[in-house]
Amino acid sequence: MRKIIHIDMDSFFASVEQRDFPQYRGKPVAVGHRGPRSVVAAASYEARKYGVHSAMPMTAALRKCPELIVMPHRFEVYKKVSASIRDIFYEYTELVEPLSLDEAYLDVTHPKKGPPSASLIAMEIKNEIRNRENLVASAGVSFNKFLAKIASDMDKPDGFYLIKPEEAEQFLEELEIKKFFGVGEKTAQKMHRLNIFKGRDLKALPRYRLVSNFGKAGNYFYDVVRGIDNRPVVSYQESKSIGAERTYDTDLYELEQVEARLSEVMDIMWRRCEAKKKFGKTATLKLRFSDFSTITRSKSQQDPFVYQEMKEVVRELLPVQRIQQQGVRLLGVTMSNFPVEKKKPASRQIEIDFESGAE
């Protein structure tokens, strides 16, 4: 049985601003700017009480809360804090998988140090983050990534939540469907139309019906509602991957535009792979939206990608709907999981691994 912790900083960007500018503590703060197209990148808990939340247009946020303090983002500072928090994680385990600047999975099945339980390690990490960075994090603990991620959201802010193996199925049966990681607003609406409101409704449907309604995600839903998620915590190490990324001056909303830009980024990355004669078995797409939320999606296969295959696979990872709704400011592609030795390719098996991280 694995021991997985998901750490999620509470209202990260806004909390850093309130930490560094004490005059704004206890006040409604949003990170972003006041432009007509601007969206809220992060909202303090005081602002959330007015109904302000991240990804909301700033104009709407100011309507809800006219006294909202709008602070410009300082990404260099957030990155520094993020690196410092990651250093804390690495003291406990090398298996750290960041989802964004403020979120990461840790596999502490065999920790390098610390108390003898994942829960106590999670508490210790929360304390260390508070001591070193004067910031508050929430932790979720369970035996896989799916449950740990849900757990970290159960008790925010300053949360701690443990889902034990023997509790998982009942917990999931009672969980609102929109709380399932991977169920966005559109999917939730579709589920509601199918009379799926809680985990138990989802669990009542056979696999083939979920697949016919939700495609590949149907398989994922069938498994996770049973507490099954075997995805490993993958630590990305710079030297073990080759990538390229580009940030755009204006956000891209047109799918055709995104595909064309993505194709360029893939070509840049591929030239780097060719230069190093390294071709990976995992392709990862990274997208940053106009509200600065960032997602990565990967696909792995048994033997290294060839050019055309890589291009098709990465294009398929694009979250089409979300792009049209939110707009893209950064595109990145990475190859990793390079073969260690040359082996005869066995039967081909493709598995999908999807991740999503927001503010």
Ligand SMILES: [Mg+2]
């Ligand atoms: Mg967070």
